[in-house]
Amino acid sequence: MAFHGHHHVFSKPHTILTINSLTPAFRLNTQPANISPNTWRSSHVRSRRSANYHPNIWDYEFVESLNTDYKSEICTKRAGKLKENVKGMFVEAIGLPYSLKLIDYIQRLGLDYHFHNEIKSALDKICMDAKDYHGSKNYHLTFEALKFRLFRQHGYEISEDIFKSFIENSNAKKGKVKDVEGLLSLYEASFYAYEGEKILNEAQKVTSKHLQNYLKERNDDESSMLIFLEEEISHSFELPLLGRLPRMEVRRYINMYEMNQDMHPSLLEFAKLDFNMVQATYHEELKYASRWWRDLGLHESLGFARHRLVECFLWRHVTEIVYLITVIDDVYDVYGSLDELKQFKEAIESKITILWYTLFLQVGYKHGGKPSALYEICFFALYNTVNEVGYNVLRRNNLDVVSYLKKSWGDICKSYLIEATWYYSGYIPTLEQYTNNAWTSIAGPLMSIHTYCELGDYENITKEALESITTNPISASWRKINTSLSSSRGVFPSSFINIIQNIARTAQYIYQYGDGFGIPNHEAKDRIMSIIVKPIPI
Missing domain, CATH: 1.10.600.10 (Farnesyl Diphosphate Synthase)
Incomplete structure (x- = not known):
């Protein structure tokens, strides 16, 4: 949230300069050599240009009128209860797929700042797990790609080589991959490539082609889960997850998560309540900034x-x-x-x-x-x-x-x-x-x-x-x-x-x-x- 621990710009015990601070007693008689004597006289009478910018649509009165019901003690207590419920979900998260999905949901719902320690512990455990899913019968594209993206997001070492066998697979080249969720997961992961990596370049091309074909061939009578996937694919083509503004993505993804068949009621309620409580903080901070702007x-x-x-x-x-x-x-x-x-x-x-x-x-x-x-x-x-x-x-x-x-x-x-x-x-x-x-x-x-x-x-x-x-x-x-x-x-x-x-x-x-x-x-x-x-x- 903005301006945490921040106070008014003119409130600190250090020297604040104003125009009137420069009395004639402080004006020196030394002239910088590179300033033209005619500068101010000529510029004083010149006409000024205008870019005809549109007027401000958010005036001071509008900002001051912002109000919300989400600053109450009732909201704070309910959020605390829901937070404990979500912490319990980390304890219940058994198995790699569930842990990865839980971390991803929490991040995209804007709740990760509540669970830094829990997320780190979960990722550390996954990182230390000796079991190698790559190249085995347990290899699952969706979770391998999700693990890759989460590891790259959090600075863990993971190689692009885990996708080599998939790219070389004949079905992938022929466009016969049916795992749409896995394709989307890999497509998003491909944007987290390092300099010089080539496998992820190819992965992005392959997945993009398959996903575009899927959107063209979709049926109108599909399940809610497939509709959810189609919405996510279209949005990823418009702007990949890596490039999305976090709070804007949170607002959008809360609506999408509500459609998800894996939706957890406590997690959804906490995401909505937390978003509204953060928004209430924005109101106060924006009012402070608006007063600073007016006084300036x-x-x-x-x-x-x-x-x-x-x-x-x-x-x-x-x-x-x-x-x-x-x-x-x-x-x-x-x-x-x-x-x-x-x-x-x-x-x-x-x-x-x-x-x-x-x-x-x-x-x-x-x-x-x-x-x-x-x-x-x-x-x-x-x-x-x-x-x-x-x-x-x-x-x-x-x-x-x-x-x-x-x-x-x-x-x-x-x-x-x-x-x-x-x-x-x-x-x-x-x-x-x-x-x-x-x-x-x-x-x-x-x-x-x-x-x-x-x-x-x-x-x-x-x-x-x-x-x-x-x-x-x-x-x-x-x-x-x-x-x-x-x-x-x-x-x-x-x-x-x-x-x-x-x-x-x-x-x-x-x-x-x-x-x-x-x-x-x-x-x-x-x-x-x-x-x-x-x-x-x-």
Whole structure:
């Protein structure tokens, strides 16, 4: 859940800068050599562009009106009872198939955070089991593929070779495999391949072909279990499990699990109740974020920007950061002159210090102009937020992360400036030039480092992970991410890799049906309603 242990951004006992903090006594007479004397005078009178972004559809009053019946003590007690019932299911889970299915159901129903120890113990037991199902009469494609996927998800070592005999099987090549559930299980597992693995490539091709044929040849009078499978196959083709946003998948899968012939009533009720209780927490956290947004005042000062607070909240732990990224991105895309943007980038790149910003302002005052108040507002909002995050990590982990945060903000402003320079010069970059810059401008590294610091898992924050983010942007390749999850091949904590996964998933979620951020569409609105606003009937 978002903002656990997080307090108001202006409440910590460290220095908070405001525009009025910069009295003339602190303004130095030194002028940076690379700033043009005519910058502010010329930019002061220039006309500003507009991207005509759609207005915000989730206003402050709407957020404040959010209410729910799932915050009561009655719900808490019932959830506790159901949790104990589900714990008992782990004890009753006898045999590999039942254990694997139980873990998968719990994960996909969004309940795994309640059962970390139980899941680990169950997987450890399966891993240590000496019995080899592969190549024997007990080999079952459904459970071998499910075991493979769960092991890869949790960082256990398992080889793709377990599927070699299936791929080489003549029936598989001829399209005569009747185990539809097994085909779907292997299809989903194939997306957890490491770099350089080839058997899983072939497995994905084979299973995809068979599953497509199955959908074409299906009958209208099939059982509920087959209808369930067909729904799962269609959804997997649209977006594999690996790429789905967790909370969105939970909302969808609860409905699917209710149709499953293996459905356990206690597990289903707990999933629904837990979803609604988490949603109640979202309401409170979103209200806090909405008040922060209102007090910050950027929506009043920056009318040209996309004020998408609720959409930003879907990134959970870093609502404030995503909102600031969006606003500053729009400053570079829509508002600023090239000279202004260069100087703002230099202010951010130069470690975001009070000393540099006094110089930044002094140039404007000395040459008869004044920087737009917009830049002052953006600068101080960013300064306070970065130092707030740094303070939290320093207090809890005794690690100074501010320099890494500042470098990431400097890097993204530099990438925004490159794109602005292309626009003003009329230059059309090559695909290679654009993608090389986009690794940074899409905000992946910046989002990664802030989320890593904001998670609250402070004991696992390492300098190695921070330096990797700020020096080598992580590839969008899922295979590289999968490889990083391996206990023997990976060098980063699993919590860090999970952040990277969820950032990629969120991007897919926002833009799957078009620009659901800049131009909110029905799909984006419906998804937000299902996660944040509408509870699941129990």
